[in-house]
Amino acid sequence: MNAKLDSGVTTRPVTRQTFDEVLVPTYAPAEMIPVRASGLDVWDQQGKHYLDFTSGIAVSSLGHANPKLVAALTEQANTVWHLGNGYTNEPVLRLASALIDATFAERAFFCNSGAEANEAALKLARKYAHTKFGPHKSRIVSCLSSFHGRTLFTVSVGGQPKYTEGFEPLPPGLNHIPYNDIEAARAAITDDVAAVIVEPIQGEGGVIPGNPDYLKALREICDQTGALLVFDEVQSGVGRTGTLYAYEQMGVQPDILTSAKALGNGYPIGAMLTTTEIAQHFNVGAHGTTYGGNPLAATIGLTVVETINQPAFLERVREASGKIFANLNKLAADYPQVFGQARGMGLLIGLPMADGFKGRAKDFTKACEKLGLMLLIAGPDVVRLAPALVVSDEQIVEADRLMRAAVAQFANA
Incomplete structure (x- = not known):
């Protein structure tokens, strides 16, 4: 039974199960629920930290809670x-x-x-x-x-x-x-x-x-x-x-x-x-x-x-893009049975799955999420990266580390 105030407002705690109970099922969201975010950092209800390389599907380009x-x-x-x-x-x-x-x-x-x-x-x-x-x-x-x-x-x-x-x-x-x-x-x-x-x-x-x-x-x-x-x-x-x-x-x-x-x-x-x-x-x-x-x-x-729309800001986007593309192409070279070569422009990047892993892009993003990295898909065969445009070099390195850790588990699963 729902606990309600006199005003009729529900006071029960909300969990991932609440989604299945109260919302029209047009989405299949992740099990975790983000509750706080800053820049590219996100924390869920349990306090677990995630590095967000989705920016809300290429939305939060200046990061979460930008001052x-x-x-x-x-x-x-x-x-x-x-x-x-x-x-x-x-x-x-x-x-x-x-x-x-x-x-x-x-x-x-x-x-x-x-x-x-x-x-x-x-x-x-x-x-x-x-x-x-x-x-x-x-x-x-x-x-x-x-x-x-x-x-x-x-x-x-x-x-x-x-x-x-x-x-x-x-x-x-x-x-x-x-x-x-x-x-x-x-x-x-x-x-x-x-x-x-x-x-x-x-x-x-x-x-x-x-x-x-x-x-x-x-x-x-x-x-x-x-x-x-x-x-x-x-x-x-x-x-x-x-x-x-x-x-x-x-x-x-x-x-x-x-x-x-x-x-x-x-x-x-x-x-x-x-x-x-x-x-x-x-x-x-x-x-x-x-x-x-x-x-x-x-x-x-x-x-x-x-x-x-400032020259220095846009130049940094292009610089960050080059670093991520280099990391992804090295990842694909190291795991050619899993990934093809990265494609895209700027910080809208797709990493296609190789033939033996077609249809498993979502499985890979789930493996990354367990390790604390949020990624997207672009159809069943492509992993999509769209980090905030303010992504730092340190965060680019961390995303690469987490993807490598995930693929090592994913490829042998």
Whole structure:
């Protein structure tokens, strides 16, 4: 029986079993429950320490409980929490200005998540195409094994049937092509296509970098057909690859870019960035969201952007990336029966399992967790590392030590 106060609030202790009793079973979380964190250090209910190389799936790029973010949020919380969209606010205007100054964009739209940012981008692309070319131009092309969110629209755009099974009928007018396949793109992107959406680096699909020639070809094909090119940088953006956004390294400028995850360092925020010419097709009332542009979220977002978008900070991300890649490739060389060569960009890194260990990425991350290292997977065959961008050399060395200790047990299990 639940122990409750007079107010009806449950006072019983919460454990991992509580999850199974009270939450909708959309996740299968770890047995341990983190209760305190600082930087890349995490402690669970029993006081056990973990080194976090997940950053909340590439979210907490400035680390847990970052003092600068805590101070900014506290100051804003004592000022203005929320305003309806009948009003604007200073933090959101500052954040929009900072992103416009730092990118190709001229206009910004704010929402609460990456899925919402992609939903807004695809709605805008269809509105643009409908107005400029007519209702026949509505098809959306994306890539197989992509991931663009969990709304019915965005999960259908993502090319992974495992996420859409049982939710049919799916929205029409969507097509999927192989990633990094230029000829497939040329065949699929015809005059009826409103938008092509692509991740510069496929994250959930296995941490696969886009070939610059492929992304340049998409730009050329979109220009020829009048389709808009949308870059989903929800996971790769805000410094994760060693530049503020990955498109800067690709030599390709999208028409629309989506951002979220690290933009809020754990505070929910998403953004869609585009040009004035495209943005004008969203007139007043065409789209919106209650919390988009919230002063608290915008304050955090601005502090994150101002901190990360500095030459020295981004250079350190690239330096840390080189050290981790070197360690992982040495690990793969020492255990070729277990791992392939590391891939990715910056601090978004995938370590594929070798043929004999296909499907066992999760088993390896569980072995690491027992030793105190938190890692991710990118599908069943790839271990994913996405540490906070403030990771130190000492933490890089420690992660390597723990992975080696885990693989020695894992390979002989």
